[in-house]
Amino acid sequence: MDNRRNPVLAESPLPHGLPDFASISDDDFLPAFGEAMATHLAEVESIATDPRPATFANTVEALELSGRDLARAGGIFFNLVGPDTNPQRNEISRQLSTLLTDHANTIAMDRRLFERISALHDRADELDLTEAQQRLLAKRYRESVRAGAGLGPDEQEQIRQISSRLAYLSTTFSQRILDDTNASAVLVDNIAQLDGLSAGQVAAARRAAADAGHESGYLLTLELPSSQAVLTGLTDRSVRQRVFDASISRCARGNDHDTRELVLEIVGLRARRARLLGYRDHAEYVIAEETAPNPAAVVELLAELTASALRAGGRELTRLNRFADEEIGAADLTYWLERERRAASAVPLDDFGDYCELDNVLQRGVFYAAGKLYGLRFIERTDLHGYHPDVRVWDVINEAGRSIGLFLGDFYARPSKRGGAWMNNIVDQSMVLSTQPIVVNVANLTKPDDGAPCLLTMDQLTTLFHEFGHALHGLLSAVDYPSQSGTSVPRDFVEFPSQVNEMWALHPDVLSQYARHHATGEPIPAALADAARDAAKTESAHSTIEYLAAAQLDLAWHRITADDTVDDVAQFERDALRAAGFTGDLIPPRYRSAYFNHIFGGGYSAGYYSYIWSEVLDAETEQWFLAEGGLLRDNGRRFAEATLSRGDSIDPLAAHETLIGRTPRIEPLLTRRGLVASEER
Structure with a gap:
């Protein structure tokens, strides 16, 4: 008998538990998850049958610390599926989508556990808990209720079936997008x-x-x-x-990758689940857990921004038509915006990318800013290996000279990687578990030929800093419990730290460090640097409109109730956009329904508004940083103590208000996005 531990579950001897990816085969995953789920259920059974009265330690904390094998397996496998999938991993993902959902529901709906958690929740004020413990208890109670723990057997079975089916549909949706995007x-x-x-x-x-x-x-x-x-x-x-x-036209071409029937089934099931749990619709169900008070508040913000964006868009289109001297079609709009930008700039920006070589930006820009603000150093570990040959590994060292985690960078596009850019956690930070974070930034840059530089566009430069903001949120986490670690905050707050980090991309103190010509090493000319900053200050109305159209479309899909019938995705999309004020066809939403992976394949359903909601906080925080002197260690320390290190252990909005000294206002965002006409300023 082979008594060797499954390599997915075996504790890694590498720094901070970095998985030994070379020792793991795809055949190991399903057995590993099967074993990990069985172990987890046994741990939960012990908690549920504990004859002692329920306490925070023997119930809530015990549940929090259970399932470590499952967390290890998930941290490895789900980090692979997005950036480096294959047919076998896709099939494993489809199977796990339902298996893990059923597993989570079994625990959340366990009547014995729910009674113990409810008893603690009812007398939470008497338990002498820290703020983090109070939040953990409240969240565990809400999770059980939202999973259907308080429902009768028939309703619980319906919730189980719906959740399991939704997990499968969402996984399938994401896989079809990748396939049809390639095709x-x-x-x-x-x-x-x-x-x-x-x-x-x-x-x-x-x-x-x-x-x-x-x-x-x-x-x-x-x-x-x-x-x-x-x-x-x-x-x-x-x-x-x-x-x-x-x-x-992706995923709406009538081929095997078409997702429209998935969209209709997903929104119908989400509406049914919301009703069973006592909510009007899925948007209400989702937003109940966010920092936004309710869907009406989101609707109000989006309506205000949409009205301003459409006015700005009208001015922009009038100006652009005069400039192009031709009838501009939807396929031409960004082309002419770029032509106009170049014509308006006193200094051509065509050469800006020559000063933004990837490794230079990373080492002397992204890492430099993190060092100045947070006292971090990044030491590349060529002796450590990621899940793909392109992945690089850095040890993250604090001011005391102690390693606080690992940062992995996976920057180049490949057919096995889904589109976009994102941050993943392989290991969550937790003081109780004595674990340090391992985080990954994934991008889709074009890999250069051997010996050629990888030069970044302005958008790619901003994205690199943005995703590293998420990484900092994970790396600087200093909380007790893993479910409160780093980016485990409300969805409409999670983008805030990453958006704040974008401000350093073109900051003079940072740009002067990394902006060197890739061939000559000469520093960027001052006039070109100023022109790049000027260009970045003016967000096109086009980009704001396409984002807001997607956010409005997301909300429309998820305000459908269980009584509503929708059978035509394209018609619903047209009607929803017109109702929100988007009456023209020149600017499609950033994602059309058939390939809107954020909301039908990812975790942003009824939450795509989060980017603009967070940007209200970001615009205020940028002003705070600049007013306090900019790229200073003390400013970084204060921001980390208020936000980056605290995860979900505190109320994130309250912490932000304490940092800036007041409730955030929308005006800085309107100004930044160019949504206020010159006569209104």
Whole structure:
């Protein structure tokens, strides 16, 4: 008999428990999850049958610290599926989606556990708990109620079936998006049709075509949002139209990757579940757990911003039509915005990317700012390996010289990686468990040819700093309990620290460190640096409108009740956008319903508003940093103590108000996004 531990579950001897990915095969995952779930259920059974009266320690804390094998397996597997999937991992993911949902429901609906948790919840004020413990008890109680623990057997069974089916549908939705995004790439035969793209973009298109099996030609692969970066450069209008059409028709082409029937089933099931649990709709069910007080508050914010954005969009379009001197179509809008921006700039920004080589930005920009603000150093560990050869590993060292965690960077696109950029936790920080965080930043940059630099666009530069803001939230966490660690905060607060970190991308003290010409090493000219900052200060109305349209679309889908019948995704989308004020077709939502992975495949259902909700706080915090002197260690310390280190152990909104000294206002955000006309300022 082989008594060796499954390598997924075996404790790793590597620093901070970094998984030994080389020792793990895909065949190990399902047995590992099966064993981990069985162990977890045995631990829970012991808690539920404890003959002693319920206490915080023997019930709530015991539940919090149970399931460590399951957490280890999940930290490994679900970190792989997004950035480096394959058919076997996809199938494992589909199976686990229902198995893990059923497992979680079994625990959350356990009547014995619920009685113990309820007894503690009813006398919480008598228990002499810390704020973190009070929040943990309240959250555990709400989780049980929201899972259906208080319902009768028939309703509980309905909740089980709905939750299990939703887990499967969401996983399938994400997988179909990746498949159809790959299948929708646009093949161009003549290099002349790529006029306007950089040499690096052209080389990447040729390499993509070869990788896809084409003997000749150039393959323009698609990004996840509706807007495609190549459209800002391509001078050939017909190619722009092909790329645009391919982007907005994804997953709605009637092929095997079509997601429209999944969308309808998902929203119907979510509405049914909400009703069973006593909510009007899924939006009310979701927002009950966020910092927003209710859906009406979200509707009010989005309506105010939409009205301002559409007014700004009208001014922008009028100006752009005059500039282009032609009828601008939806596929042309970002092209002409870029042309106008270049014409308006006293200094051309075409060369800005030459000063933004990835490794330089990372080491002397992202890491430099983290050092100045938070006293961190990043030491690359070439002796440690990630889950793919492109993944790099850094040891994160604090001012006392102690390693506080590991940071993994996975920056380059590949067909096995879903689109977009994100942060993952492999290991959560917890003082009670004595665990330090292992966090991953994932991006989809075009991998350069050997010996060539990876040069970042302005958007990619901002994204790098944004995702590292999430990483800092995880790395600087200093909480007792793993479920309160780092980014485990309300969804409409989670984007706040990452948005704050964007402010350092072009800050003079940071830009001067990393902005060196990739070939000559010369520092960026002052005039070019100033022009880049000026360009970044003015957000196009187009980008705000496409975001708000997506946020409004998300809310519309999730305000459907169990009594409503929807059978046409495209018609519902059109009606919802018109009702929100988006009457034209020039600017599609950032994600159309059929490929809106955030809300149908990820965790942002009824929560895509979170980005703009968090940005209200971010705009205020940026002003606070600048008023307090900018890139100073004391400012970083205060911000970390208020937010980054606290996770969900405190009320995040209250902590933010304490930091800035008042309730946040919307005006700084309106000004930043250019949503106030000059005569209104």
